[in-house]
Amino acid sequence: MAISLQTGLKQTQKLAMTQSLKQAIELLHLSxxxxxxxxxxELLDNAVIEEEPASALAPNAGESDLITAIISNLSGDESTHxxxxxxxxxxxxxxxxxxxxxxxxxxxxQYLENLTALEExxxxxxxxxxxxxxxxxxxxxIYQTIITSLSENGFLDHDPGELFSGSGFARGQIDSALAxxxxxxxxxxxxxxxxxxxxxxxxxxYPTDTVLQKIVTDYFELLEKLDYDKIARSIxxxxxxxxEKSRIIHSLDPFPGRQYSRWKTRYIIPDMDVKLIDGAIxxxxxxxxxxxxxxxxxxxxxxxxxNIEKKLRNYIQDKMQSARYLIRNIDNRRNxxxxxxxxxxxxxxxxxxxxxxxxxxxxxxxxAKEVKLHESTISRVASNKYxxxxxxxxxxxxxxxxxxxxxxxSDDTSSNTVMNLIRDIIERENAAAPHSDEDIARILxxxxxxxxxxxxxxxxxxxxxxxxxxxxxxxxxxTEECT
Numbered sequence: 001m002a003i004s005l006q007t008g009l010k011q012t013q014k015l016a017m018t019q020s021l022k023q024a025i026e027l028l029h030l031s032x033x034x035x036x037x038x039x040x041x042e043l044l045d046n047a048v049i050e051e052e053p054a055s056a057l058a059p060n061a062g063e064s065d066l067i068t069a070i071i072s073n074l075s076g077d078e079s080t081h082x083x084x085x086x087x088x089x090x091x092x093x094x095x096x097x098x099x100x101x102x103x104x105x106x107x108x109x110q111y112l113e114n115l116t117a118l119e120e121x122x123x124x125x126x127x128x129x130x131x132x133x134x135x136x137x138x139x140x141x142i143y144q145t146i147i148t149s150l151s152e153n154g155f156l157d158h159d160p161g162e163l164f165s166g167s168g169f170a171r172g173q174i175d176s177a178l179a180x181x182x183x184x185x186x187x188x189x190x191x192x193x194x195x196x197x198x199x200x201x202x203x204x205x206y207p208t209d210t211v212l213q214k215i216v217t218d219y220f221e222l223l224e225k226l227d228y229d230k231i232a233r234s235i236x237x238x239x240x241x242x243x244e245k246s247r248i249i250h251s252l253d254p255f256p257g258r259q260y261s262r263w264k265t266r267y268i269i270p271d272m273d274v275k276l277i278d279g280a281i282x283x284x285x286x287x288x289x290x291x292x293x294x295x296x297x298x299x300x301x302x303x304x305x306x307n308i309e310k311k312l313r314n315y316i317q318d319k320m321q322s323a324r325y326l327i328r329n330i331d332n333r334r335n336x337x338x339x340x341x342x343x344x345x346x347x348x349x350x351x352x353x354x355x356x357x358x359x360x361x362x363x364x365x366x367x368a369k370e371v372k373l374h375e376s377t378i379s380r381v382a383s384n385k386y387x388x389x390x391x392x393x394x395x396x397x398x399x400x401x402x403x404x405x406x407x408x409x410s411d412d413t414s415s416n417t418v419m420n421l422i423r424d425i426i427e428r429e430n431a432a433a434p435h436s437d438e439d440i441a442r443i444l445x446x447x448x449x450x451x452x453x454x455x456x457x458x459x460x461x462x463x464x465x466x467x468x469x470x471x472x473x474x475x476x477x478x479t480e481e482c483t
Contacts, residue, residue: 024329028336028380032271035330036290042326043291048299048319049326052292122154122189122260123147129184142169142177146190154189154197154257186256194254195220201252211237212245223249226473243477270388271396272337274345276352281345285338286388293327295320339371340381341396348399355391359401359416418444418451419459426465431475434468 134140188197
């Protein structure tokens with residue numbers, strides 16, 4: 001069969017990821033604090049953008065009356081019947097924060113800047129020690145490569161060989177550098193997992209305690225299961241001695257890098273406030289302190305001049321297009337969040353009325369269908385957003401609860417409700433004879449909820465509740481400590 005080459009036309013249709021679309025997707029992920037930072041950076045980087053004056057952002061007279069009425073209700077009108085301590089769980093005194101929605105923009109901005117002040121990061125702290133320790137440029141380069149590859153926990157997720165592939169450094173040099181970094185402050189970084197980190201810490205802080213080091217090195221799995229008797233038999237020491245060593249291990253830091261997280265102290269500031277007022281759901285975005293943006297009129301007039309250099313004209317046009325994309329995408333972000341959050345709150349009306357424990361099953365797909373947006377958009381909106389309710393502050397993701405079809409129940413039951421029931425059963429159990437997963441499934445079945453044993457185990461794991469055998473051992477240890 002002859003092979004021939006032919007030319008032809010083929011028409012295809014695909015979605016191109018433009019810079020504007022990419023930016024719109026990124027902005028949806030951001031919380032209000034992160035958006036504020038993004039805008040602050042843009043104001044520094046792009047001279048074409050300027051902050052709108054406060055007067056330009058003021059609502060018109062008709063809107064002002066409505067907003068005043070809403071703010072009056074949200075800030076403590078007796079008709080809402082919500083106690084202040086229930087409403088604002090983040091702040092003891094909102095008046096001290098400069099966050100009350102007043103006109104003192106400088107005070108608000110100063111508050112935010114103080115709030116988001118960055119602490120020294122883990123890599124900065126380790127690199128400072130590396131510069132003091134390194135004997136030459138090559139050694140410092142190895143230190144820097146390792147340190148900048150560490151996760152937030154302080155762990156090395158890559159194999160050192162792959163990390164230095166083609167670098168020319170000998171494996172002995174790399175291993176020596178790793179050993180040095182592991183003893184930097186905080187001790188136990190530059191390892192692959194919790195077990196290795198605890199082993200390094202034990203060797204550093206308790207260099208003569210060989211029993212302690214052996215338990216972490218050789219019996220870590222048994223230690224996790226609290227199987228002190230088996231550990232004691234294996235190394236021929238009393239169980240009480242194993243318990244003593246386990247307390248030392250529990251005093252160590254399994255994730256040493258976390259204490260140098262970029263956000264040393266992270267306050268949750270709600271991105272929106274939702275209230276039920278006379279049966280109506282009122283949702284207000286807490287973004288009045290975020291500066292509005294506009295294109296600087298000077299550059300608009302500059303472009304109108306005929307004698308402007310082509311290079312300068314192109315530069316201004318690029319910056320102006322970037323500014324307009326940002327302004328439009330911020331506005332779209334706001335509208336999208338309002339639309340999606342309002343739909344979520346409408347589905348969870350019973351939660352707003354009666355509180356936690358009355359969450360309805362809800363999926364991203366259901367909300368997406370209702371607001372005519374893609375499921376991925378719903379997921380992005382729910383990411384990093386917090387909502388203030390009269391029951392406290394909740395992650396927006398909290399309001400998405402999976403379905404569990406149950407016999408004896410007229411409506412679908414959310415997984416959150418089942419988890420609350422499982423937690424309640426465990427809290428009421430006999431400490432000396434805790435319920436197994438099968439026991440819990442049987443108890444739920446008698447209440448009309450047909451839940452498989454493996455589902456109980458899954459939900460118990462999500463809630464970080466230990467299995468019955470581990471709970472029994474913990475209860476026994478607590479009882480012995482009290483006697």
